[in-house]
Amino acid sequence: MSGEILRLRDVSISRGEVPIVHDVSLDVVPGAVTLILGANGAGKTTLMDGIAGLVRNTSGTIHLDGVAIERFPTYRRAQAGLGYVEQSRTVFRTLTVEQNLLVSQAGKGDLDMVYRLFPELEKRRNLQAGHLSGGEQQMVVLGRALISDPKVVLIDEMSLGLAPVIVSRLMKAVGDLVGLGIAVLLIEQFAHLALEVGTNAYVLRKGRVIFSGPCEELRGADQRLHELYFGAAPATAADTAAPVARPVAQPVAAGTPAVPSDGPEPEGGTR
Amino acid sequence: MLNSVIAGLTSGGVYALLGLCVVLTYRLVAVVNFSMAAVGSMGAFVMVTLTDTGLNAWLALVVGAVAGAVLAALLGAVLVRWFGEHDERTKAAVTVGVYVALMAVGLRLFGNTTSGARRFPAPFDAPAFTVGSVVVPQSVLVSLAFAVLITVGVGLLLSRTRVGLRLQALSERPSTAQVVGIPAPRLAVAVWAAIGAISTLVIVLVAPRLGGDFSTLGKLINTALAVAMLGAFRSLPLTLAGGVVLGLLEGLSASLEAIQQYRGIVPFLVILVLLWWRSRGEIWDTAHSR
Ligand SMILES: Nc1ncnc2c1ncn2[C@@H]1O[C@H](COP(=O)(O)OP(=O)(O)OP(=O)(O)O)[C@@H](O)[C@H]1O
Ligand SMILES: [Mg+2]
Numbered sequence A: 001m002s003g004e005i006l007r008l009r010d011v012s013i014s015r016g017e018v019p020i021v022h023d024v025s026l027d028v029v030p031g032a033v034t035l036i037l038g039a040n041g042a043g044k045t046t047l048m049d050g051i052a053g054l055v056r057n058t059s060g061t062i063h064l065d066g067v068a069i070e071r072f073p074t075y076r077r078a079q080a081g082l083g084y085v086e087q088s089r090t091v092f093r094t095l096t097v098e099q100n101l102l103v104s105q106a107g108k109g110d111l112d113m114v115y116r117l118f119p120e121l122e123k124r125r126n127l128q129a130g131h132l133s134g135g136e137q138q139m140v141v142l143g144r145a146l147i148s149d150p151k152v153v154l155i156d157e158m159s160l161g162l163a164p165v166i167v168s169r170l171m172k173a174v175g176d177l178v179g180l181g182i183a184v185l186l187i188e189q190f191a192h193l194a195l196e197v198g199t200n201a202y203v204l205r206k207g208r209v210i211f212s213g214p215c216e217e218l219r220g221a222d223q224r225l226h227e228l229y230f231g232a233a234p235a236t237a238a239d240t241a242a243p244v245a246r247p248v249a250q251p252v253a254a255g256t257p258a259v260p261s262d263g264p265e266p267e268g269g270t271r
Numbered sequence B: 001m002l003n004s005v006i007a008g009l010t011s012g013g014v015y016a017l018l019g020l021c022v023v024l025t026y027r028l029v030a031v032v033n034f035s036m037a038a039v040g041s042m043g044a045f046v047m048v049t050l051t052d053t054g055l056n057a058w059l060a061l062v063v064g065a066v067a068g069a070v071l072a073a074l075l076g077a078v079l080v081r082w083f084g085e086h087d088e089r090t091k092a093a094v095t096v097g098v099y100v101a102l103m104a105v106g107l108r109l110f111g112n113t114t115s116g117a118r119r120f121p122a123p124f125d126a127p128a129f130t131v132g133s134v135v136v137p138q139s140v141l142v143s144l145a146f147a148v149l150i151t152v153g154v155g156l157l158l159s160r161t162r163v164g165l166r167l168q169a170l171s172e173r174p175s176t177a178q179v180v181g182i183p184a185p186r187l188a189v190a191v192w193a194a195i196g197a198i199s200t201l202v203i204v205l206v207a208p209r210l211g212g213d214f215s216t217l218g219k220l221i222n223t224a225l226a227v228a229m230l231g232a233f234r235s236l237p238l239t240l241a242g243g244v245v246l247g248l249l250e251g252l253s254a255s256l257e258a259i260q261q262y263r264g265i266v267p268f269l270v271i272l273v274l275l276w277w278r279s280r281g282e283i284w285d286t287a288h289s290r
Helices: A044-052 A074-079 A097-104 A111-117 A119-123 A134-147 A164-179 A191-197 A222-230 A235-240 B002-029 B036-052 B057-083 B088-110 B138-160 B162-172 B174-179 B184-210 B214-218 B221-230 B236-255 B257-262 B265-279 B284-288
Strands: A006-015 A018-028 A033-037 A056-064 A082-085 A152-156 A183-187 A200-205 A208-214 B127-131 B134-137
Touching (some): A044 A183, A082 A134, A119 A134, A134 A164, B002 B162, B138 B162, B162 B184, B236 B265
Parallel strands (some): A152 A183
Antiparallel strands (some): A006 A056, B127 B134
């Protein structure tokens, strides 16, 4: 794939001494949404934390717009153009909405840009972010990423615990980011929803990429997805990654449309 | 009576200043800094060593403050570089180690309680005004004004400036602050440097009253931590008020015959009562959640 803005090659990531993500290579292109799918505990968040520099990359290279950032501390990766919407709603609770945005402001980013995207935030600009509803807090976090004038935005489970109308509102905003030419790397528990907006997808299992390809291949292919999420991994991968695996007790989330509820298929879906 | 109120105010302003330095460090870089007074004393003794050689006092003060800033920045850099991932207890332990080391070095360089008293310049000894028959020295006003200036100034800095907002963000969510591009290590070292300089000024201000030997000054950290506790290690105005009230109580108890001999214990009792009150979770609930 050419024209990628974020490029990972053979990236491995550990938490403490525990290796979690193994030899991941992926490309993220501007003006599109790239998906990371996978069951709970597959290592999706760890992969994003590794890209953002919050946990250690033990090997491999990460290029952002041609610059090798894998040795940068977190804040320099951010300054190099990496935005990150973390898994739990990480507003600065004691700062107001506007202050949350101002601390992140960089480059060409400005408040108007954010308020145009989320008019409801402008009305609450002087309210402490801790007092906002969950959906509004997530808007602040998205706005904070946008105002930092990013080239790539990583988004981890933006929809966690939010009502469907809010989720589609936020998804629309993600579409607007993409419209601005920003590259988005998205983790989303609702696979159906994500596949609607995504262009390319990577499926992680036990910290390894076991599928990469266009989203069309997975759209509506529930059986296939289920196999990718839970099915028997290729023997080698399954053994070496064993300590990483969190036992997967239930499908991705209650009512997740992508995954049927029958048992795992003993067949690998690697491509 | 009035005399002891004035005396109490003098101590109170000093207590407030010491407490503010500790609270500031804790709020901004999340370290309980046991070495604060020792670092300030180092800066102060650099200054007094220079004035002893005949340098202009103000110039020496600037050099001393810079020395205090550099020393604190070094400590801050070590904490950021090697203890960034460790919890507050470990960082506090590191500052205890630094405190012990600085006290040893200080005693060696500058002498002990009996041999090491230096003549610190006391430019604010002149009377500011008299109330009735009681003379109020300028130093009372200066230390109180300095304490208010720090409280108000830091409050404004934190809420009104971009760098202040970034410091708040950093103290609330250190890793997310970095995620949004805030250069945490650089900011933290800058905060340490500023606190080193301020500590030096505070120690220089109190040195003439306390005899001016290194050991006494370095050990002021005890008082400082106690006052910081009154502000729950969080609130600057509470720390300011706590320091002043503590000073006043000490002054008053000195004037009452019956409890005069026990006046050293009064601040301790006050702190004990306040801690007990706080454990019942009243106003400190919000102040203490960091
Ligand atoms: N600090 C840690 N030390 C060791 N292992 C950890 C640590 N944090 C997480 N893990 C493990 O790493 C694995 C991957 O976790 P991660 O949070 O990346 O998964 P995920 O794909 O984001 O899951 P979810 O969908 O539930 O968010 C899990 O098995 C988890 O138990
Ligand atoms: Mg996760």
